[in-house]
Amino acid sequence: MTIIILLSIPLLACGLTALVRTRQWMETIHLVSACGSFAAAVFLAGEVLRQGSVSMGNGFLYADHLSALVAVLTSFVYLVCAPYAVGYFRRDMADKILAPTVDDAACLGKLRMYYTLTPLFGFCMFLVVVANNLGVMWIAVEGTTLASIFLVTFYGRPTSLEAAWKYAMIGGVGLSMALFGTVLTYYSAHQALGGDSVSALNWSVLVLQASHFDKTVMRLAFILILLGFGTKAGLAPMHTWKPDAYSEAPIPVAALMAAAVLNCAIYGLARFYVLTVLCLGPAFASNLLILFGLLSVGVAVPFILVQRSSRRLLAYSSIDHGGIMVLGLGFGGALGALGMLLHMTFHSVAKPLLFFCVGNAQQHTKSDSLQKGAGGLIHALPITAPILLLGALAVTGTPPFSMFQSEFMVLRAGFAGHYTRASIVLVACLVAIFCGFFHHVAQLVLGPPQAVPREVICKWKTYPVIGLSLLVIGMAFWLPAPVYQLVDGAARILAVPR
């Protein structure tokens, strides 16, 4: 029942927003639906912790620890984006970016687009994690792309059309490969399972039979799935849409894409990874994942070192973190899976924080440049700027922040799995990324001051930032026991016995 509620809240919000006429109502509905989704996801996680797994409608919808964890993370990002979006778009309206005059029909149309498409976006992400049928999961992943294309073109600039076109085309090709992979998985399972067509793509059914699958077909299927969901997760070399889309979309959308969609794509990949390991043994899938993971972390290095825009910097950081998660999965074992899921959890808290800080700075200084002349934010933004510095430390994996623990765990898994060379390359890349990222952010925050006035504190935009920063600090020292149980349970699903 909780699953149905989780799915219906965003749909309901989408429908209601299309009907109401005033901005206040849209904002209220959005905030309420975000809180509701988060509550539903937490309840679902509670049920999963008590019962092990929850399923609905003959196993059509299914949630285990892994789905519950990703659902909680997704709804968390959705929750923190909601109040920020309210403040962010009010500021855009005041700056006359949405439309030439304040609060006219054109402005309202734009806002309506955001407040209807974002819940739809959220719905698709929730469907990704609770769909048991791998085909339905694919449909939902494609749905996230379709729902977000017009969010990328939100500002209607020529560059945002360009970003949306790349996003749509690269995403479309990638996902068609994932669909082919799904078809082939179905085919390789077809003979093992017989002709039962309704449940034959259900993950919970497939995982019991995976060792009997056709091995040649499964091998091809996993390659296609990795390319497909890897495109969605922005793994190199299919990452090129990511910096463009993140720098053109409104900040709340970029945060959702960087923290929530990334998780969903990695989640889809992980589901197929389990099947592949059961069918083919760990070596094949692990080597591919390590290859793509290292490539992503490696590609991020030069672009982070010479980056000129703060939002593209965050995009490359997100490519890097996607790579680390995939590496954790590829290194395998209980340690690798645990490291990957902890990394996912911490990343989902830290990345929105950075996007919000950068969004505040960009709205204040009207630029996302990192070049000379853009610096000294600490004078103009006395609250956002120090938190940006803190977030940068957290996201680059500096101790004592929690991402240090998860990255360290991934590395330990790498050494334990005898992937010594890959682990050494990873350490080198992480150090280089730390230097580049921290250099840019420190320059931005502490550099010579610009001639901009002090910010007027906007509650909607500042409180989410403060709240998230407290959470980032808190999580460095303490992870609540139920969250850890959830992560641990999810890691057990991914750590397939070898």
Add this chain to the structure above:
Amino acid sequence: MQFWQDSQFGDRMITLMAALVLVLQITMVTQRWLITNIRAFALQSFLLACIATTIAYYNAAPHIYIAAVFMLLVKVILLPFVFERLVRRIEIRREIEPLINAPISVIIAGLLTLLAYVVAESFHRPDEPMGPASLGHNTLAVAIALFLIGFFMMVNRRKALTQVLALLSLENGIFLAAISLTYGMPMIVEVGIFFDVLVGAMVLAILVYRIRETFDSMDVSRLSRLKG
């Protein structure tokens, strides 16, 4: 027994139609007029719907009929209609300008078909008399060829709308693979995929229109301001 009830006849019909589908795909590679391209795509989709119907008839798999109907409605009637209207509305006068010229494109398409046959060969199980392997050997190769040539077309073209067509023909390849390998996906998945294809094509059509309005061109090589 009438001749059309013989499953041998069905096999041959499917192979024949699959061959025509491949021919149409290669036609699309070389064809320079956008309208002709759209019509070739519609015809290709129609042949796929026929293949689906044939497979449904010979294997008594009623849910494939539904897939065939969806194919007919979405890709044969609705999308070509929308695209032709779009072409007329934005008044595309010039033809498609591929990056690689026609003769070399055909050679590349031929090589890709060869590659598809090599890949499909690894799926072939001569010892299994029943099941997809007996029926789908040629068809699967055609499906993979459609997929690969679709890729090539996407890279080879500069106009936004022709890239959308290439993406859709690539999806046709997946459809053919799905019906020839497993007699279609589960019903709900099939419906969902068609829904996604429909919405996706509509979204892309709107995007094409807006690109045309903003840049006064559909040439995607002009979309090159975002770098680094």
